[in-house]
Amino acid sequence: MKTRIFQLLPISAAVACLGFAGQANADQTVRIGHVAPLTGGIAHLGKDNENGARLAVEEINKKGLTINGQKVTLVLDAQDDAADPRQATQVAQKLVDDKVVAVVGHLNSGTTIPASKIYSDAGILQISPSATNPAYTEQGFKTAYRVVATDAQQGPALALYAANTVKAKSVAIVDDATAYGKGLADEFEKKAKSLGLKVLSHDATNDKAVDFRAILTKIKNERPDVIMYGGMDATGGPFAKQARQLALRAKILSGDGVCTEKLSDLAGDATDNVVCSQAGQALEKMPGGADFQKRYTARFNQPIQIYSPFTYDAVYIIVDAMKRANSTDPKKVVAAMPATDYKGVIGETTFDSKGDLKKPVISLYNYKSGKKALLDVVTM
Template structure:
């Protein structure tokens, strides 16, 4: 009896070992794609919207099945919170590098994307921002830096042109929140406004944590401008518009995509009706796959998109498209294929110029009628 057991043990061990090897050989390779945006603070709802878009893409790709170079792949979203803070952005960027992500979709804010981009560049990892619009982001000479939206060099002029030609604005006051995004957008607007012959009455700065704008607005009320340009996010832009209304200012409040969200109607209340804002991309309702995407998003997450979710969704698919063309999940090989991207997704056709900017950008303009965000114009740049 003991002899038979002795003879069988090596055979059993061999069978178990072989089974383990077979399981290992058949196991999917886990590939991480990073996503970064503010998940805490005043812009957390926008960061979560971006994350949801990326998550939806990854869930779809995994459900369909992905094979690269003969190996089955399971994608994992490595989602991080930068709180829209430049210092925290660099910390989470380093964490994603240490986590060995193949690519990063993010950050949301220009003020976070710009400092983080140096870390991704040093690591040779592609970074595709779905929403950072400051031109400086792609003017640093990094080969890793891309975006899938238009820039403030397009958005600011579009706002100024619309104000002058459609709203008959002759005089304007400018306010920014002192961030890379808010200041950059306000400066681009001001430059074009002056070129169009608009009189810029003043340019004031606040900060992205401000809640009381009455001192600045009281000063502006004395200037009596036709419009006020606000460079910032909706968490401050909503109260800014509301306080302007409370002080009796009749000037239109102009702003960019940071303010131009579904949430603004709640943040500004009735004052949202006095806001005209731009977004650095095609309106969802004008996207070829926009209606279908919006329905999928709402079904999956239980609420409508804010705006940028389709861009994070497409950015994930662009990374996977590069992986397929590279036939590799190595970051350096994926990066090498990104520049040649020619991808048709929900947001339209994506190709990049030599800097990593989106070619053929589009600016959409909105106002808020009866608390509902409403498309009023689209400008192709």
């Protein structure tokens, strides 16, 4: 009997050891959060952002990912903030509770900024693919990054276009009273004044407005050379359309929120009078743009709106940080981020000490027969 016990003990120990070894090498599921408005007037932009992140996750899983000896399967934890700051903070807390390793988002500055404190408090990396208000990265959070230029660069680029190309002497400004729209309009106004342009008026509307005729009628009487509109395409389209109906001749300038493929559906032939900016490289100028466009359209059967290439690269940047940290621990991923030097679809991405791009680019567009056409690329 004693002999049998003596023989069984090493076998049990061996089984136990195999069990622990198997557990150590078990597959690991890692969640990456994504947040954008999937409902409301700019849901098409939110879905475009989500699609870019989803395509990256699917490709990485197909190729296979191993971190610290474990096979890792990525899961995209996609959430809807409806472009609402309050819902954005609720969704941010949900992602923290879901134990995501990092977050791609949010889309809007007005949602990105309030959510950023929640991610910072939890030590979770946040990469916004499209929030351009400078305040986002001026809070001092070590978790906050973005892969686009800021309004401190986008606003001046539009003002320079007004002064140097349009040869404008006067401007009327309208914004949608959001962190993005007002922030962009304010940066434009500062630069316009420094260039000697006369600011005739600066009016505020809101991001749910549909009727701009009262503001536009007032502006028509002011007779500006250009009109600057700070907002998204859901309101910018009707704004441009109603300006055309009221026979305003002034060129309408706007930022990346308006600069979408859907603008022509919202504004009709009034798009011919719009010049807009994008806080990043034009798709046709991106090193991996053409190939990305083929894969995106094949997967989702729809055109790219604006920032899906940026969400795509943001996911790969997160994985690059995980690889360099040799860990999926959120805090170690955050610690690896400052040394990022990633070459992807949008080009080479490196960050300054605030989490902004070291080499930001602004692209300017007009519309021809309802299609975006690249006018110029400005390196800031």
